[in-house]
Amino acid sequence: MNYPKKWKCPNCGEIVEKNKLCPNCKFRFSNSYPQLWNCPNCNNLISDSEFCKTCKYPNILSFPQLWHCHECSSLVKDSAKCDVCGFEKKELNGKNDSEPIIEKKLKKNDFLNKKSGYLIAGGIIVLCFILIIFSLGSNNYLPEEQEFFAGVQFSKDFALASNIESAAFEFKSVSGKTIILSGEKKDKNIWSINDLTLNESGIWEIKITCVIGHSYFELTDYLNMKSSCNVDDDCINGVCCLGACLEECE
Numbered sequence: 001m002n003y004p005k006k007w008k009c010p011n012c013g014e015i016v017e018k019n020k021l022c023p024n025c026k027f028r029f030s031n032s033y034p035q036l037w038n039c040p041n042c043n044n045l046i047s048d049s050e051f052c053k054t055c056k057y058p059n060i061l062s063f064p065q066l067w068h069c070h071e072c073s074s075l076v077k078d079s080a081k082c083d084v085c086g087f088e089k090k091e092l093n094g095k096n097d098s099e100p101i102i103e104k105k106l107k108k109n110d111f112l113n114k115k116s117g118y119l120i121a122g123g124i125i126v127l128c129f130i131l132i133i134f135s136l137g138s139n140n141y142l143p144e145e146q147e148f149f150a151g152v153q154f155s156k157d158f159a160l161a162s163n164i165e166s167a168a169f170e171f172k173s174v175s176g177k178t179i180i181l182s183g184e185k186k187d188k189n190i191w192s193i194n195d196l197t198l199n200e201s202g203i204w205e206i207k208i209t210c211v212i213g214h215s216y217f218e219l220t221d222y223l224n225m226k227s228s229c230n231v232d233d234d235c236i237n238g239v240c241c242l243g244a245c246l247e248e249c250e
Contacts (some may be wrong), residue, residue: 010047011202025202026174040077149228150201151244155194162189163212169193170207173200199250201227201243
């Protein structure tokens, strides 16, 4: 879905018109469902919910009126084709063709395995499916009730697939500031970023690059950094810059 002409920033409450970027706090409007999406029924901006908290739409998905794209998870309305990635969903014998793409490819792989001449090709396809399953199934971040504040040092854990050999974490703020760190493996599937300080309030995007052997895949998470200050008087030492108390603005 396209961003609306007018929306309320969930970060600072500013009313934004004809812009994807909030001019007050630089929060960027996202098309990612369900992290942030625009309700097609009442036009409210919904955050971290699969249905609109105002009009309860859509708590029931019905194809083709409303459905989730199997390729990119976008919310598609009144169409059999996703406007974001172009994936086309079909109906077979009056029933929704909602079978996951991975299952379809596995069936194709079973057919190829019946012919000895395609054993090598079948093995390559199976390996690709395993990597896809890990990339989809490993997006299980630990539930986090802790609040994080701009300019205050903190540590954060991530639950990833147990066979990941290395993980790099790229933190990007709404203003474009980027920090890249290597994760530390604490347990068989727990990776940690320790002693991190993000000197800007707002929603930070976290891009996680996971390496398994000679292959890699990327995951995306988001982190909400609360403001530590609003004005310079809120800081014991230094000044208030983008919601963080610093010796001087960067």
